[in-house]
Amino acid sequence: MSDAPTPPDPQEQGAPPKLSHTVVRGVGASALGYLGSQAINLGAYVVLARLLVPAEFGVYAAGSILVAATLLLTNSGISSAVVQRRDRVEEAASTAVVTMALTGTGSSLLMLAAAPLIGTIFDSAQIGDVAAALAGTTLIQALGSIPEVMLQRRFSFLHQTVVVPAQVIVFAATSIACAAAGLGVWSLVIGQYAAVTTDTVLNWVLSRWRPSVRLANVAMARELIAFGRHVFVSMVVSALPQQLDALIVGKGFGTAALGQFRYGFRLASTPYQSLVAAGSYVIYPAFARISHESERLGAAFLRSLRWICLLGAPLALALVPLGVPLAVTLFGDVWREAGHAAAAMCMYTLGAGVISVVGEALKAAGAPRRMTPIYAIFSGLSIGLMLVMIPAGFTAVALGLSLGAVGGALYAIRVATSVFELDSRELARATLAPVLAAAVMAGALIPLEAVLDAAGRGPLPALALLALEGLAGAAIYVAALRVIQRDALAEIREIASLARRRAGT
Numbered sequence: 001m002s003d004a005p006t007p008p009d010p011q012e013q014g015a016p017p018k019l020s021h022t023v024v025r026g027v028g029a030s031a032l033g034y035l036g037s038q039a040i041n042l043g044a045y046v047v048l049a050r051l052l053v054p055a056e057f058g059v060y061a062a063g064s065i066l067v068a069a070t071l072l073l074t075n076s077g078i079s080s081a082v083v084q085r086r087d088r089v090e091e092a093a094s095t096a097v098v099t100m101a102l103t104g105t106g107s108s109l110l111m112l113a114a115a116p117l118i119g120t121i122f123d124s125a126q127i128g129d130v131a132a133a134l135a136g137t138t139l140i141q142a143l144g145s146i147p148e149v150m151l152q153r154r155f156s157f158l159h160q161t162v163v164v165p166a167q168v169i170v171f172a173a174t175s176i177a178c179a180a181a182g183l184g185v186w187s188l189v190i191g192q193y194a195a196v197t198t199d200t201v202l203n204w205v206l207s208r209w210r211p212s213v214r215l216a217n218v219a220m221a222r223e224l225i226a227f228g229r230h231v232f233v234s235m236v237v238s239a240l241p242q243q244l245d246a247l248i249v250g251k252g253f254g255t256a257a258l259g260q261f262r263y264g265f266r267l268a269s270t271p272y273q274s275l276v277a278a279g280s281y282v283i284y285p286a287f288a289r290i291s292h293e294s295e296r297l298g299a300a301f302l303r304s305l306r307w308i309c310l311l312g313a314p315l316a317l318a319l320v321p322l323g324v325p326l327a328v329t330l331f332g333d334v335w336r337e338a339g340h341a342a343a344a345m346c347m348y349t350l351g352a353g354v355i356s357v358v359g360e361a362l363k364a365a366g367a368p369r370r371m372t373p374i375y376a377i378f379s380g381l382s383i384g385l386m387l388v389m390i391p392a393g394f395t396a397v398a399l400g401l402s403l404g405a406v407g408g409a410l411y412a413i414r415v416a417t418s419v420f421e422l423d424s425r426e427l428a429r430a431t432l433a434p435v436l437a438a439a440v441m442a443g444a445l446i447p448l449e450a451v452l453d454a455a456g457r458g459p460l461p462a463l464a465l466l467a468l469e470g471l472a473g474a475a476i477y478v479a480a481l482r483v484i485q486r487d488a489l490a491e492i493r494e495i496a497s498l499a500r501r502r503a504g505t
Contacts, residue, residue: 036165037164037165037167037168038168038270040165040168040169040172041168041171041172041270042266042270042330043172044168044171044172044175044176045263045266045331046330046331047172047176047179048175048176048179048187048188049263049330049331049332049335050331050332051176051179051180051187052179052184052185052187052188053256053259053334054255054256054257054259054260054263054334054335055254055255055256055259056184056185056188056259057185057188057258057259057262057263058250058254058255058256058257058258058259058260058262059124059126059127059130059185059255060130060185060188060189061246061250061255061258061259061261061262062118062122062124062127062130062131062246062247062250062255062258063118063126063127063128063129063130063131063133063134063185063189064130064131064134064192065118065131065243065246065247066111066114066115066118066131066134067111067134067137067138068243070107070108070110070111070135070138077225077227077229077368078096078099078100078224078225079096079145079146079148079149080227080363080368081096081223081224081225081227082096082146082149082153082224083149083152083153084227084363084364084366088220089153090212090215091215091216091217091220092220092223092224093146093149093150093209093211094211094212094213094215094216095215095216095217095220095221095224096146096149096221096224097146097211097216098211098213098216098221099216099221099224099225100142100143100145100146101139101142101143103142104138104139104140104141104142104143105139107138107139107142108135108136108138108139109135111131111132111134111135111138112132112135114131115128115129115131115132115135116128116132118131119131121247121251122250122251122255124255126185127255130185130186130189133186133189134189134192136193137192137193137196140193140196140197140200141196141199141200143200144196144199144200144201144203144204145203146211147203147204147206147207147209148163148203148207150207150209151203151206151207158206159203159206162202162206163198163199163202163203163206164199166198166202167195167196167198167199167202168195170191170194170195170198171191171192171194171195172191174187174190174191174194174195175187175188175190175191175192175194178190178191227368244383244386245261245265245386245397245401246258246262248383248386248387248390248397249261249394249397252390252397253394257337257394260335260337260338260341260394261338261341261394261397261398263327263331263335263338263341264323264327264337264338264339264340264341264342264344264345264398265341265342265345265348267319267323267326267327267330267338267339267342268316268319268323268341268342268345268346268348268349269348269349287300287301287360287361287363287364287365290364294365294420294421297361297364297365297420298420298421298422300361301357301358301361301416301420301422302420302422302426302427302430304357304360304361305354305357305358305413305416305427305430305431306430306431306434306488308353308354308356308357309350309354309430309431309434309435310434310481310488312349312350312353312434313350313434313435313437313438314434314437314438314441314473314474314477315349316346316347316349316350316438317346317347317350317435317438317439317441317442318346318438318441318442318445318470318473319342319343319346320343320346320442320445320446321343321442321445321446321448321449321469322445322449322454322466322469322470323339323340323341323342323343323344323346324336324339324340324343324455325339325449325453325454325455325462325465325466326339326342326466327339327342328455328462329454329455329457329459329462329463329466336455337394337395339455340394340395340398341394341395341398342398344395344396344398344399344402345398345399345401345402346402347402347403347405347406348382348401348402348404348405349405350405350406350409350435351378351402351404351405351406351407351408351409352378352405352408352409354409354412354413354431355374355375355378355405355408355409355412358371358374358412358413358415358416359371359374359375359412361416361419361420362415362416362419365419365420367419370415370419373411373415374408374411374412374415375408377407377408377411378404378405378407378408378409378411378412379404379408380404381403381404381407381408382400382401382403382404382405382408383404384400384404385399385400385401385403385404386400386401386404387400388400413427413431429485433481433484433485433488434481434485434488436480436484437477437480437481437484437485438477440476440477440480441473441476441477441480442473444472444473444476445469445472445473445476448469448472449469452465452468452469454466454469
């Protein structure tokens with residue numbers, strides 16, 4: 001990437017002058033929007049858990065195994081390439097729209113053709129039917145991706161604060177209504193179509209941007225693909241554990257166990273993935289803006305990594321004592337195994353969050369090729385450990401996914417140390433202290449939950465006890481962090497103060 005100044009692009013005229021303020025405000029707004037959306041989504045799945053049985057969720061999970069893969073094939077890293085560009089943005093975006101429409105069509109047709117094979121692998125005609133029915137969702141999502149990118153480039157938070165909540169509400173209303181009408185697994189399929197259509201339509205409406213087809217050309221498509229191919233490979237490799245878990249668990253333990261596994265993953269990932277998704281939506285374009293200032297980019301990366309660990313570690317490790325009572329309280333006793341899975345895979349979301357921040361920084365620095373070995377190690381460890389753990393049972397497979405993510409995160413930090421020329425001691429301070437403090441918190445909550453036994457109470461007493469344990473855990477975490485790394489609390493207060501000031505302006 002050249003460090004020579006480039007003419008201001010029309011799309012950049014509204015660029016914020018102080019990225020630190022914009023990022024804090026953006027992460028706050030996006031996190032609130034995303035957390036609200038996930039709260040609604042969790043509420044929807046609480047209701048659906050009482051309308052559908054675990055096996056029906058397992059059928060949907062197996063049938064949707066190709067959705068993420070074909071969407072990645074459609075994207076090919078093109079969205080990241082458009083965000084990262086510093087010139088000829090209109091030409092790039094217009095070319096990307098045409099490219100995405102073509103690849104989206106091809107991917108949907110490929111998924112439709114492969115659906116019978118999915119049914120054969122799982123020995124279920126219904127799973128094959130679900131896979132075929134979901135084929136069109138890939139094209140719909142592909143058509144809405146570039147207007148979302150244009151919102152992201154302008155640091156507009158409408159996607160996280162308007163589009164995502166609307167998408168979740170539409171999915172919840174549609175799927176619950178269909179499930180109540182007795183449509184079973186098809187209620188999830190119909191809800192998915194309603195959700196992705198809402199997402200695409202709102203992205204186009206809110207972006208207020210329209211492509212110029214005359215600007216689209218093959219040469220620009222090649223440029224986008226050249227940048228995006230490394231992102232594409234990394235995304236494909238990183239998605240393997242979340243896709244192959246359906247094959248490993250579904251074939252090894254049955255569709256009912258797969259439903260439990262996916263519910264456990266949803267419980268483990270909801271709060272933390274909200275933070276990661278909201279943060280990365282703002283962090284990547286912010287990193288891209290300062291990518292020509294290596295020292296500033298390294299400092300921004302280190303601070304982002306510290307925040308991910310400070311906020312993510314306690315959310316992840318709290319699932320060790322609270323995973324089972326949360327699952328039983330929210331979804332019912334039939335979903336107890338999902339709670340065990342959530343507790344076992346708690347470190348997956350923390351590890352994946354660290355990898356995500358490293359990946360955003362590498363893309364912004366113009367070094368997406370460095371992402372591929374990171375995700376290869378992450379996926380290889382996760383899949384290998386899940387396979388090795390099969391004889392030990394369902395929960396052990398979830399633990400294998402968790403351990404694989406930790407290994408991938410450690411390697412990602414090593415790569416970041418080299419690329420951004422960071423002090424390894426600073427990286428250790430940013431990551432280890434929050435994890436140690438969160439471990440102390442989890443260790444203290446285990447005997448507390450054994451005494452209170454929230455899982456054995458009625459819904460309302462259980463919720464009250466879980467809230468009490470959550471507050472106790474937060475207090476223990478802050479106290480432990482104060483002992484291990486006092487300046488971390490000072491930074492939290494400083495950023496919180498900045499966020500309040502920005503909110504008031």
